[in-house]
């Protein structure tokens with residue numbers, strides 16, 4: 387939690403104002419942030435200086451692991467995070483590849499589970515990683531990437547947290563996640579939870595011990611209309627100790643994650659937090 391607040395403070399102290407054409411807003415921006423989460427000791431990085439909503443974050447990531455491409459499927463899992471990007475983004479609404487209401491196009495999970503190969507077949511990146519790790523194999527390229535520049539024009543948004551690399555040291559599994567762009571007040575709350583939960587879930591379904599998750603961010607920003615709330619409200623609060631994430635131990639395979647898992651299989655224990663803060667969301 388301290389590393390999150392330190393990053394917010396660094397953006398305020400050292401950030402540069404950058405115009406963002408897509409949203410029409412200015413962002414106070416720094417380049418390069420390294421965050422680290424202790425998944426092995428279950429130090430769940432849920433933000434405590436405001437009320438956070440971990441279930442939407444996990445639902446969103448589970449949707450990626452399932453290869454979803456439709457905001458309605460995400461809603462059914464328990465998150466509305468894709469509604470705006472699927473249905474309100476002007477450029478996407480006019481894109482001939484959009485298949486209708488709620489379609490997100492070839493983003494995130496589609497690339498992760500069904501990367502289009504030149505021969506017309508698809509490649510399941512996640513399945514290969516799970517199979518290798520289960521068999522104790524780390525080929526030094528256990529990489530899941532959602533970043534497919536050739537298909538950016540076929541999706542509503544380029545992926546932000548775009549690449550996840552797993553590493554096995556003995557029977558301990560580590561994760562390094564890369565993010566190109568980060569809305570620190572809103573998106574990072576979710577992304578921290580997602581990186582942590584992804585490693586915890588992958589360790590559980592491959593029978594490994596969870597180790598550390600390393601979260602590497604390039605462009606970390608606060609939108610101009612979020613700054614006052616961050617500076618005058620959130621940063622004036624004292625953090626509480628980290629809670630713990632409990633995952634149903636009956637989840638033991640990728641198939642379990644694809645078929646019956648719901649948000650009821652996740653629980654947070656010991657979460658103490660300050661009041662909610664409603665940060666503006668930019669589309």
Ligand SMILES: Nc1nc(=O)c2c([nH]1)NC[C@@H]1CN(c3ccc(C(=O)N[C@@H](CCC(=O)O)C(=O)O)cc3)CN21
Nearest residue numbers: 439442467471569572573574575576663665667668669
């Ligand atoms: N500008 C922007 N920031 C983002 O963080 C972001 C995007 N766009 N577009 C794609 C996804 C969608 N994500 C989102 C979308 C909404 C919330 C949000 O509204 N969070 C609220 C309430 C969450 C809830 O009620 O479940 C929050 O207070 O955290 C967070 C992340 C992260 N991403």
Ligand SMILES: O=c1ccn([C@H]2C[C@H](O)[C@@H](COP(=O)(O)O)O2)c(=O)[nH]1
Nearest residue numbers: 408544546547567568569573574577
């Ligand atoms: O997981 C996510 C997804 C999105 N974001 C934020 C980062 C930016 O503020 C916008 C995306 O805009 P781009 O112009 O494509 O960079 O969404 C996030 O923080 N986390």
